Amino acid sequence: MPDELLRLDGVRKYFGVRGAPWREGKAVRAVDGVDFVVRKGETVGLVGESGSGKSTLARVATRLLDPTAGTVAIGGADVTKVRGRKLRPVRRKIQLVFQDPQASLNPRQSVGTILTTPFRAQGVRPTRAQLVDLLRQVGLSGEHLERYPHEFSGGQRQRIGIARALSVQPELLICDEPVSALDVSVQAQVLNLLADLRDELGLSYVLVAHDLAVVRQVASRVAVMYLGTIVEEGPAAEVYSAPAHPYTKALLSAVPVPEPGAERDRIVLSGDVPTPIDPPSGCPFRTRCYKAEDVCATKRPVLEPVEGSTEHRAACYFPETPTL
Amino acid sequence: MADRPVLEVHDLHVTFRTENGLVPAVDGIDFAVAPGRTLAIVGESGSGKSVSSAAVMGLLPANADVKGEVLLDGRELVGLPADELRAIRGNDIALVFQDALSALNPYYTVGWQVAEAYRLHHSVSKKEARRRAVELLDLVGIPGAARRAGNYPHEFSGGMRQRVVIAMALVNNPKVLIADEPTTALDVTVQAQIMRLLADVQAEFGTALVLISHDLGVVAETADDVLVMYAGRAAERGTVRDLFHRAAHPYSLGLLGAVPRVDVPPRPRLATIPGTPPSPGSITTGCPFQPRCAYAERVGERCVTERPELTPRPGEGDHEAACHLGRRPADA
Numbered sequence: 232m233p234d235e236l237l238r239l240d241g242v243r244k245y246f247g248v249r250g251a252p253w254r255e256g257k258a259v260r261a262v263d264g265v266d267f268v269v270r271k272g273e274t275v276g277l278v279g280e281s282g283s284g285k286s287t288l289a290r291v292a293t294r295l296l297d298p299t300a301g302t303v304a305i306g307g308a309d310v311t312k313v314r315g316r317k318l319r320p321v322r323r324k325i326q327l328v329f330q331d332p333q334a335s336l337n338p339r340q341s342v343g344t345i346l347t348t349p350f351r352a353q354g355v356r357p358t359r360a361q362l363v364d365l366l367r368q369v370g371l372s373g374e375h376l377e378r379y380p381h382e383f384s385g386g387q388r389q390r391i392g393i394a395r396a397l398s399v400q401p402e403l404l405i406c407d408e409p410v411s412a413l414d415v416s417v418q419a420q421v422l423n424l425l426a427d428l429r430d431e432l433g434l435s436y437v438l439v440a441h442d443l444a445v446v447r448q449v450a451s452r453v454a455v456m457y458l459g460t461i462v463e464e465g466p467a468a469e470v471y472s473a474p475a476h477p478y479t480k481a482l483l484s485a486v487p488v489p490e491p492g493a494e495r496d497r498i499v500l501s502g503d504v505p506t507p508i509d510p511p512s513g514c515p516f517r518t519r520c521y522k523a524e525d526v527c528a529t530k531r532p533v534l535e536p537v538e539g540s541t542e543h544r545a546a547c548y549f550p551e552t553p554t555l
Numbered sequence: 556m557a558d559r560p561v562l563e564v565h566d567l568h569v570t571f572r573t574e575n576g577l578v579p580a581v582d583g584i585d586f587a588v589a590p591g592r593t594l595a596i597v598g599e600s601g602s603g604k605s606v607s608s609a610a611v612m613g614l615l616p617a618n619a620d621v622k623g624e625v626l627l628d629g630r631e632l633v634g635l636p637a638d639e640l641r642a643i644r645g646n647d648i649a650l651v652f653q654d655a656l657s658a659l660n661p662y663y664t665v666g667w668q669v670a671e672a673y674r675l676h677h678s679v680s681k682k683e684a685r686r687r688a689v690e691l692l693d694l695v696g697i698p699g700a701a702r703r704a705g706n707y708p709h710e711f712s713g714g715m716r717q718r719v720v721i722a723m724a725l726v727n728n729p730k731v732l733i734a735d736e737p738t739t740a741l742d743v744t745v746q747a748q749i750m751r752l753l754a755d756v757q758a759e760f761g762t763a764l765v766l767i768s769h770d771l772g773v774v775a776e777t778a779d780d781v782l783v784m785y786a787g788r789a790a791e792r793g794t795v796r797d798l799f800h801r802a803a804h805p806y807s808l809g810l811l812g813a814v815p816r817v818d819v820p821p822r823p824r825l826a827t828i829p830g831t832p833p834s835p836g837s838i839t840t841g842c843p844f845q846p847r848c849a850y851a852e853r854v855g856e857r858c859v860t861e862r863p864e865l866t867p868r869p870g871e872g873d874h875e876a877a878c879h880l881g882r883r884p885a886d887a
Contacts, residue, residue, distance in 0.1 A: 280742035281713075384831040414599035414832065415769065419813035419825035426824070441742065444772075448815035448825065468820065485747040486817040487772030491795045493818070499751060500744045503712040 235307060236403045236435055237269040237292055237325065242301035244287050260507045261287040263459035263515075265301075266534075269403060274429065274436040276450030276467065278443055280482075282504055284459040285439045289405050292437070293327045294318055306402070319352060326396035330408035332388030336380040342366070342391055343376040349398040357398070365394045368431075370424060386417035390424065397428070405437045410445060422449055443486050447471050452542075455479045458515035459507055461534065465543030475537045475545035475552075478516045514547070522549045560587035561763045562611070562648070562731045567623035569603070569610050578836045580606045582787040583623075585865075586765075588731065588780070591757060593764040595778035595795070597771065597810075599832050603787040604767050608733045611765075612650050613640045627731065646676040649724035653736040655716035658723075659708040665719045666692065666704025673726045691722040695752060714745035718752065725756060732756075735767040750777060771814050775799055783807050786833050786843035789865055793874035803868055803876035805884045806844045842879065854879045 242265045245258040262284040269275050279285045290296040292303060294310060302311045310321050326349075329335040336345055346365055350357040363373035369390040380388055389409060396404055406425070410418040426449060428434050440446050446453060447467060454464040455476065463476040474480040481498040488495070500519045505511055511518050517527040526548055534544040538552055569581040581603040588594040598604040610621050613632060625632040627648055632640065652658040660668060669688035670681070677684070685704070693700035695718040708716055717737065724732060734753065738746035750773065757764055768774050774781060774795065781798045783791040783806065791804040802808045812826025830847045838846070845851045845858040857879045865875040 280744065386831060415771070415810055416599065416813045416828040417831060419815075419827045420829075422815065423824055423827060442815075443743070444815040444817040447817055448821045471817070472820075482744060483817060485743045487746075487750075487770065487776045488816060488818045489771040489775045489799060489811065489814050490818075491775045491799050493775070497747060499747050501748075503714055503745070504742075 234271040235268055236271055236305070237267070237437070238302075238304040238307075239265055239267040239288070239292060240302045240304075241266065242288070242291055242303065243299045244284070244291050244296060245299045257508055260459050260510060262291065262298075263507070263510070265456075265459070265461055267292075267454065267461065269435060269437055271402070271435055272433065273452055274438060274450045276446030276453040277437055277439045277456065278441065278446050278453060278482075279456035280441060280504060282458075282507060283456040284507070285441075285456050286407055288456070289327070289407050289437065289439045293325055293405055294321065295327070323353060323399045324401055325403045325405065326399065326401040328389075328392050328396050328404055328406040328409050331412055332385060332392045333380070333412075335392055336388060338380050341377055341379055345380075345391065346376075346395055346398055349395060353399055365398055368397060368428065369394045370420075384417070385413050386420055389413065389421055393421075393424070393428075397432075400432075401434075403435045403437070405439070407439045408441070409438070411440065411442060418445070425449060443471075443483060455482070458504060458510050460515060460531075460546070462516060462547070463543075463545040464534065465537070465540065469537075469540060469543045473537075473551075475543065475550040476516075476547045477520050477522050477549075477551065479545075480551055481521075524549070558589045558591070560589045561628055562765070563587040563624070563626040564607075564611060565624040565626070567607060567610060567625065568621070569606050569615065570620045570622075572618045572620065580619075580787055580835050581610065584782070584784065584787075584789045586782050586792070588763040588765055590730065590763050591761040592779045593757070593766055593777055595766045595768055595774040595781045596784060597768060597774055597781055597798075598784035599769060601786070601832050601835060602784040603835070604784050605735055607784075608650070608735050608765065608767050612644060612648065612733065614644075614650070642676070645672060645724075645729075646727045647729055648731040648733065649727070649729040651717075651721055651724045651732065651734040651737045653739050655713065655720045655740070656708065658720050659716060661708055664705050664707055665711070669704075669719065669723050669726055672723045676727050687726060688722075691726050692719065694725070694756075695719070695722045696748070697722075712745075714741055714748060717741060717745075717749055721749070721752065721756075725760075725762075728760060729762065731763045731765065733765045733767070736769070737766070738773065739768075739770070746773070753777070771799075771810065783810075786838060787835055788843055789875075789877060790844065791876045791878075792865060793868075793871070797868075797871060797874040801868075801871065801874065801883065803874065803883050804844075804878050805848050805850050805880070807876075808884045809847075809849075842877070850878075850880050850884055 244262040245260055247258050277285045291298050305321050306324050346362050410421050450467045453467045453470045454461050457478050463479045481500050484498045502519050513528040514532050517523040532546045532548050534546045537543040537545055564586050567584050571578045596604045609615050611625050666688045670684035673687050674684045689701050689704050697703050738749050778795045781795050785806050791807045809828040828847050841859040842863050851858040863877040863879050865877045868874040
């Protein structure tokens with residue numbers, strides 16, 4: 232399909248196994264069989280709790296990590312085996328924005344140098360006007376070019392990180408927790424900036440985040456991860472208003488809302504996320520699920536369309552049905 | 556009417572002596588909390604909310620000057636000798652930290668650490684202290700508490716560690732519990748468990764809770780009263796409904812508009828507050844929020860020259876705001 236910017240098929244990423252994924256042993260199954268597609272113009276939210284594998288998946292998608300199994304296709308071309316210099320044209324299309332702008336900007340480089348680096352990696356020497364344009368796009372200005380990261384606030388640093396990602400004119404930005412380190416008032420500025428850039432430049436995003444409210448604000452589609460697998464995905468409006476997977480339902484119900492006395496049907500899950508070294512048999516969520524039955528332990532459920540929808544899919548033997 | 560407050564803070568000032576001169580982190584705040592009630596202190600980074608709680612606990616470093624009154628059951632804590640303060644801290648007033656991993660000692664079992672907190676304030680046998688520790692670990696919902704008491708912090712998940720820290724804080728039945736971002740490091744499903752636990756504890760023991768948080772969702776669900784801090788000052792104070800339904804300070808209103816919500820369809824754009832919070836001490840005259848305030852122009856010079864004090868909102872009980880605008884921003 233021409234409009235597929237990113238396609239992951241059967242991606243697994245195990246840590247602690249070197250060259251022998253078939254060997255029995257202690258492997259951390261960070262990503263355990265994920266199919267994932269991003270089409271042009273989409274903003275896909277990838278949500279899940281810590282240890283769900285969402286950041287690992289983002290790193291596999293940008294080819295920062297090699298998948299243990301499965302394929303990564305960017306812009307329709309299989310790039311799973313592409314390495315080194317040959318990755319550069321691939322990286323023009325897909326760029327990563329990191330969570331912590333403090334750690335992802337070199338403190339000894341001026342903003343100008345930071346922004347020049349991606350151009351040079353592509354063998355281009357940018358003009359000053361090009362760099363100033365980049366800064367304007369993210370709400371900064373030319374006077375900031377000579378300054379250093381420590382002279383900026385957290386929100387401004389995140390803008391610099393976004394400008395750097397935009398420098399090679401990518402089609403897809405993968406943002407890993409782009410606002411979780413920022414104060415609420417600054418977080419809203421960055422979220423609005425991402426929306427503006429989408430409208431102006433026709434960008435697509437994968438937004439990796441644990442904050443479900445942030446994802447609801449910007450995502451057109453959402454995928455929910457649990458223990459290395461996607462348990463539910465679909466149009467954001469459908470998933471948020473009528474979650475089909477019990478995990479999604481519990482997760483959404485746990486988010487506190489800024490409304491005193493709001494009536495909530497809260498599902499408080501017991502226990503913690505099991506270790507990805509030894510995930511439960513069958514459905515990974517069954518050990519904490521309020522609907523689990525014997526069948527859930529037998530075989531892992533696959534993503535299937537939710538009743539009455541084509542795009543909305545859930546991996547559950549007993550999905551919630553929308554109450555209308 | 557609520558009970559008499561168990562903790563009262565009057566005109567608290569905290570100034571740090573640094574190489575770059577004096578940095579006022581907290582510049583005159585007042586709050587009080589009654590038994591069984593929850594006061595949330597809300598603010599962004601640098602607002603002074605954590606420094607305030609550390610000042611109440613007497614936990615600030617030596618280069619901090621604390622002025623003002625901190626009254627626990629009417630007893631002044633500021634300026635108390637170190638040994639007397641130690642007898643109170645962890646006993647009558649206890650703190651739950653944000654980061655449970657660094658609040659626990661990796662070398663000792665969790666049972667030992669909870670028992671130690673008890674033995675510091677009670678002359679009991681080790682055996683009795685251990686019994687009390689297991690009782691508390693059980694109370695905070697650690698399954699198999701007697702067995703788990705023998706485990707080390709690294710053998711617990713983040714949520715379970717935070718339960719241990721809460722057990723440690725509660726072991727002496729404190730009158731006041733200060734929780735500084737107790738769930739910020741936790742996943743949302745675990746956060747729900749911990750907030751429920753704190754509410755249960757409060758209902759059972761009548762503990763007064765001071766909740767320091769930047770999460771307006773957590774505040775809306777947990778707090779009775781709210782103090783909004785900005786740049787070391789109180790911007791607004793009132794009941795939780797005053798803040799969420801009748802916000803009177805432009806900063807509070809801005810914060811509420813900036814929060815994305817999970818329970819309603821997205822807005823086309825989030826409201827934003829331009830700029831960033833000021834660094835402590837950089838604004839010395841006028842209203843600290845004035846450079847970012849959308850209403851300052853309408854008020855004029857006063858916002859730049861005259862510092863607004865907390866003023867009661869007519870007809871709204873104890874609801875107060877420190878703003879020259881004089882009416883609710885929404886009506887302005």
